[in-house]
Amino acid sequence: MRNGSYAQLTDRGTVFIGGPEAETFLQNIVTTDMAAVQSAGAGFGALLSPQGKILFDFIILPTEGGYLFDLPRALVADFQKRMTLYRLRAKVEIANRSDSDAVYAFWGSEELPAIEGPVARDPRLAALGFRAILPVDATVAVDGYAAASEADYHAWRTGLTVPEGGRDFAFGDAFPHDVDMDDLGGLDFRKGCYVGQEIVSRMEHRGTARRRAVAVTSEAALPPAGSPIEADGKPIGTLGGSYDTESGKGGIGLIRLDRARRALDQGIAVTAEGVPLAISLPPFARFGWPSGDDEGAA
Numbered sequence: 001m002r003n004g005s006y007a008q009l010t011d012r013g014t015v016f017i018g019g020p021e022a023e024t025f026l027q028n029i030v031t032t033d034m035a036a037v038q039s040a041g042a043g044f045g046a047l048l049s050p051q052g053k054i055l056f057d058f059i060i061l062p063t064e065g066g067y068l069f070d071l072p073r074a075l076v077a078d079f080q081k082r083m084t085l086y087r088l089r090a091k092v093e094i095a096n097r098s099d100s101d102a103v104y105a106f107w108g109s110e111e112l113p114a115i116e117g118p119v120a121r122d123p124r125l126a127a128l129g130f131r132a133i134l135p136v137d138a139t140v141a142v143d144g145y146a147a148a149s150e151a152d153y154h155a156w157r158t159g160l161t162v163p164e165g166g167r168d169f170a171f172g173d174a175f176p177h178d179v180d181m182d183d184l185g186g187l188d189f190r191k192g193c194y195v196g197q198e199i200v201s202r203m204e205h206r207g208t209a210r211r212r213a214v215a216v217t218s219e220a221a222l223p224p225a226g227s228p229i230e231a232d233g234k235p236i237g238t239l240g241g242s243y244d245t246e247s248g249k250g251g252i253g254l255i256r257l258d259r260a261r262r263a264l265d266q267g268i269a270v271t272a273e274g275v276p277l278a279i280s281l282p283p284f285a286r287f288g289w290p291s292g293d294d295e296g297a298a
Helices: 022-027 034-040 073-087 150-159 197-206 257-265
Strands: 004-008 012-018 043-048 054-063 066-072 093-096 101-107 119-121 130-135 145-147 211-218 228-231 234-245 248-256 270-272 278-280
Touching: 004 150, 012 022, 012 073, 012 101, 022 034, 022 066, 034 043, 034 054, 043 073, 043 197, 054 073, 054 130, 066 073, 066 130, 073 093, 101 150, 150 234, 150 248, 211 234, 211 257, 228 257, 234 257, 248 257, 257 270
Parallel strands: 004 145
Antiparallel strands: 004 101, 012 066, 012 093, 043 054, 054 066, 101 130, 119 130, 211 248, 211 278, 228 234, 228 270, 234 248
16 A cells, blocks of 8 residues: 655755764754764754855755765755865865765655665654655665655645745745744754854844744645735735645745734735735744734844
8 A cells, every 4th residue: 555655856966974073074064963863863954154044955864974965956066165165174075976866755654665775754844754865776666655746745845834945945045043944953052153053043042033934825826936925015025835736725935924913913915926825834833923012023
């Protein structure tokens, strides 16, 4: 019986980072606690600018001798170059594995896919299923999983309101809190310093995050990602990716919670390119709608 689905994610590439000092090197640069990656079998995180904005987001899987970073294929060369600049004299190897590796997603089943290679539950959200990195020439036939398309996977991911850089938000434009990375396991607030850490910690401890990724649904198909979300003609956010399936139509919106709340309280329609939207917080969200006293925060 095949209850699950799987798809190769051809728009994803891989970078291997290994060597005797790889864990320490990465611990001082990325948002992820690298010790937790080893114990959990996977990690989610980002490389930030010094100003705290997301330059790259990725999933990390431990592998022999180091770690495999699963990230947008179009950004692999830039990521490799930037990490090489940070390396200095560290005993670390940084290699593009995109031509030899293939990234797969498995979802819709609780059964761990029986495959050879790095595979782990998606570290962002259990409902996303599993992530695997296999040889590019591997034959994939897994009991309990049927082949599906990349579009099917992204419809599933979007339906769970899990944002992905390059699809739901622009790299270099969003803080981690803007895209719910704090609630999706992408930030560790107990580890030491890393690039952009001061800004991120300040937003966490002061509670100043006001832009958030939320679920939007509609009776009609949604306009393209990047379309403005408005209330009474005034911008309150931007539309991310969307889905149009038998179960309904919806997507991800990056909105100012205070402005959206004010519009909803006043009965003002929220729209994207004229399409009416219903807004709800993701089920995994620890954040809530701001109170009236909070609306003036940045």
